[in-house]
Amino acid sequence: MLAKLMGILDIAFALSLIFIKLDILLKLVVILSILVFFKALIFFSNIASIIDMVCILVVIVSIIFGANILLIVIFLWFLQKGLFSLFA
Structure with missing residues (x-):
């Protein structure tokens, strides 16, 4: 169960990286960065x-x-890591 939650965190962080390019919701990216750290x-x-x-x-x-x-x-690193954690 804990591995699945960490997988979801990795996937959410990977998807939030799109916001850096769009220059929106940067506070969310920082919060997720702190959690992953x-x-x-x-x-x-x-x-x-x-x-x-x-x-x-x-x-x-x-x-x-x-x-x-x-x-x-x-x-790609966080997305594949999250998917493997989620479905393993």
Whole structure:
């Protein structure tokens, strides 16, 4: 059950990355970034959590300085990770 909730969080975060490009609802993106960051801190010994933390830093930089091409890779990373968690 907990893995499914974390999968939903990853999917919601991935979908919220679209808002950075559209420059809307950036507060929602920041809130979801914080939640995913805390989730990554809980499971810090896992390599996927370390990648999550790096992705969160890139997302925060993208919010400040504008969207970049890495957001597509981060979107795909969190979407596939969320789908695997949700349906595994």
